[in-house]
Amino acid sequence: MENNIKPSQNMKDLAKLLGGDLFIVGGFLRNRLLGRKSEDEDLCSPLTLDELEKKLENSEFFLKSKNKNFGTCKIISGTKSYDYATFRRETYKKGHCPEEVEFVKTIKEDVLRRDFTINSIYYNIKTQEIIDPLDGIIDLERKKIRAVCNSTLNNDGLRILRMIRLACEYGFSIDKATYQSALNNSHLIADISKNKIIEEIKKLFNNTDKKGTLKGLKLYNKFGVWQKVGLNIKKIKFKMVGKCEDKIYGLAIDIVDSVKPASVSYFLTHLFEDAGLTKKPLSQLINVLSGYYDALNHTKNKAYFFKYFENFPQIRSILNKKSKYLAQKYNFFYKYIISHKLVISVNDLKIGKKDLKKNFPSLPEKMYNKVLLEVLSEVFDGKCNNTQEDLLKYIRKKHFHNF
Numbered sequence: 001m002e003n004n005i006k007p008s009q010n011m012k013d014l015a016k017l018l019g020g021d022l023f024i025v026g027g028f029l030r031n032r033l034l035g036r037k038s039e040d041e042d043l044c045s046p047l048t049l050d051e052l053e054k055k056l057e058n059s060e061f062f063l064k065s066k067n068k069n070f071g072t073c074k075i076i077s078g079t080k081s082y083d084y085a086t087f088r089r090e091t092y093k094k095g096h097c098p099e100e101v102e103f104v105k106t107i108k109e110d111v112l113r114r115d116f117t118i119n120s121i122y123y124n125i126k127t128q129e130i131i132d133p134l135d136g137i138i139d140l141e142r143k144k145i146r147a148v149c150n151s152t153l154n155n156d157g158l159r160i161l162r163m164i165r166l167a168c169e170y171g172f173s174i175d176k177a178t179y180q181s182a183l184n185n186s187h188l189i190a191d192i193s194k195n196k197i198i199e200e201i202k203k204l205f206n207n208t209d210k211k212g213t214l215k216g217l218k219l220y221n222k223f224g225v226w227q228k229v230g231l232n233i234k235k236i237k238f239k240m241v242g243k244c245e246d247k248i249y250g251l252a253i254d255i256v257d258s259v260k261p262a263s264v265s266y267f268l269t270h271l272f273e274d275a276g277l278t279k280k281p282l283s284q285l286i287n288v289l290s291g292y293y294d295a296l297n298h299t300k301n302k303a304y305f306f307k308y309f310e311n312f313p314q315i316r317s318i319l320n321k322k323s324k325y326l327a328q329k330y331n332f333f334y335k336y337i338i339s340h341k342l343v344i345s346v347n348d349l350k351i352g353k354k355d356l357k358k359n360f361p362s363l364p365e366k367m368y369n370k371v372l373l374e375v376l377s378e379v380f381d382g383k384c385n386n387t388q389e390d391l392l393k394y395i396r397k398k399h400f401h402n403f
Contacts, residue, residue: 004032005123005130010080011041015125018055021045023107023131024123025114033121033140034170043084044122046105049073052084070101088113092155107131115159116166116178117146146175153181157188160223161200168216169207182223190228195276197229205247214242217251226255231271233258243321246314252289253318265290284311291315295326301333302380306373309337309344343379343386346372350388359392371395 007015007024015022022045031038047055049071053063056075064081066073071086087110090098104110107122114120117136124131139146145167153159160182167174174182189197204216220226221235236251236258244250252268261267268286277285291308292315308315312334320327337344346352346369353368363371375391378384384394 004035005029005128006032007041007123007125008080010077011082011125014043014061014075014077014082017059017061018045018047018052020047021127022125024125025121026119029121029123030118030136030140033137041082043075043082044087044110045084046087046103048086048103052086071103107133112149114148115152115162117148118166120148143170143172144175145172145178147178147181150177150181153178153185153188155188157185157190157192158196158200160186160189161192161197161225164216164219164223165200165204165207168204168212168219171212186223187228189223189225194229194272194274197225198272198275198277201251202248210242213247214238217241231255231259240318240321244318246318249285249288249318252285253292256289256293264293287311288314288318292318292322295319295330296322298326301330302377304330305333305337305344306376306380309334343376346376348386349376349379349391350386351375351391355388355392356395360395 005024011024022043024041025044026042028038028041045052049063049066049068052073052075056062061075061077063084064074064076071088073084075082075084087104087106089102089104089109090113091100091102092098111120111122111133117134117139119136120132120134121136122131122133123129130137134148145163147153147163153163163174163178163182166172205213208216217236217238224234226233226236236254238251238254239257240253241247241250244253252271255271256264256267259267265286268289269282272282272285287308288311291304291311294304294308295315296319305312312330316327316331316334319330336342343349349372351372353365353372356363356368356371357365375384375395378394379386379391384390
C-alpha cells in the first residue's frame with residue numbers, strides 16, 4: 001500500500017521541536033493509506049503533557065483543553081489544531097471510562113488500548129516510517145474490520161457503533177470474532193447517551209451512500225440498538241430513510257411507522273429528548289413530521305396551513321416521497337395562499353397578546369391563543385378586516401362577551 005502521508009511543514013516543525021519521535025495515528029493515517037482525503041491529525045508520543053509543554057516553551061505552539069489524567073490535549077498553532085495523547089495503558093473495571101491510566105513509553109504498549117487494527121497504524125514524522133504492530137495495513141488491503149484484541153469491545157458500546165459505521169463507510173466486512181464479541185457486548189449500547197447515538201447516526205448518514213446507510217441501520221436492528229435506547233420494537237422497517245434528502249427525518253418517520261404511537265408529536269418529543277437538539281431545531285422537526293402525518297390523514301386545508309405554513313416546503317419535499325398526489329394537492333393551496341397574500345399566521349394579525357391584555361384586562365391569559373386563532377380564522381375567511389380597529393371591534397362584539 002502506497003505511503004501517501006506527506007505531513008505538513010507545520011507538523012514537521014513540531015516534531016523537530018520535540019526532538020524525539022512524534023507519531024500520527026488514527027483516521028488521518030487510515031484515510032491517507034486508502035488514498036482518501038483527511039484533515040484531522042491525531043498525534044501521540046511518550047511525552048507527558050508537562051514534558052510536552054516544557055519543550056514547546058517560547059514557540060508558536062501551545063497547549064489547550066488539557067486533561068492530565070488521560071494525557072490528552074490540543075496542540076494549537078495559528079489556525080491549526082492537533083489532538084494529542086500521551087502513550088498510555090488503560091484498565092477498566094466497570095463502564096466505558098478507564099478507571100486507571102498509566103503512561104507508558106512504547107507503541108507496543110499504547111496500541112493495546114486502541115479499537116481496531118486499521119486505526120492502530122503509526123507514522124513517525126521524524127523518520128517517515130510506518131509502524132504497523134497489528135497488521136492494520138493487511139486488514140486495510142483485505143477490507144476487514146478487526147478488533148485490536150479479544151477484550152477491545154468489553155467496556156465501550158460506542159466502539160460497537162463505530163465498528164458498524166466504519167464497515168459501512170468503507171464497504172469492509174467485519175472479522176467473525178470481532179462481530180461475535182460485539183454481539184456478546186451489545187448490552188453496553190444501553191449505556192451510551194442519546195446524544196452520542198445521534199452523533200454516530202449522523203456520521204453514518206454523512207459518510208455512506210444509500211447502500212451503506214441501509215446496511216448500517218440493518219446492523220443496528222441486529223444489535224438491538226433501538227430497544228436499548230428505549231423503543232419497544234425489535235426492528236425497524238426502513239422505507240423512507242433511503243428516500244428523504246434529510247435522512248434523520250426519514251429515519252424518524254420509519255421509527256414512527258414501526259412504533260405506531262398514539263401521538264406523533266408527544267412520541268417524537270420523548271424520542272429526541274436528551275439528544276442534543278436545541279429547542280428550535282426540535283420544534284421544527286416535530287412540526288415538519290406532524291405536518292407530514294396530518295397530510296396523510298387528509299387534514300382540511302385551512303386548519304392544516306394554520307399549523308404548518310412556515311415549514312410546508314420541507315414537509316412537501318418529504319410528503320412527495322410518500323404520496324405525490326397529496327404533495328401536489330396541498331402545494332396548490334400553499335401557492336394560492338401566497339399569490340393572494342392571505343393572512344395565515346397570528347403573527348400577521350394587526351393585534352397581539354399585548355393588545356388583548358390592554359383592551360380586555362378581564363380576559364384570562366390562557367385564552368389569548370384561542371381568541372387570536374378565532375380571529376385569524378375570521379380574517380382568513382374574509383369576515384373581518386385585518387386592522388387593529390376592526391379586530392378589536394370584532395372581538396368585543398362577537399367574542400368577548402363569551403368570556
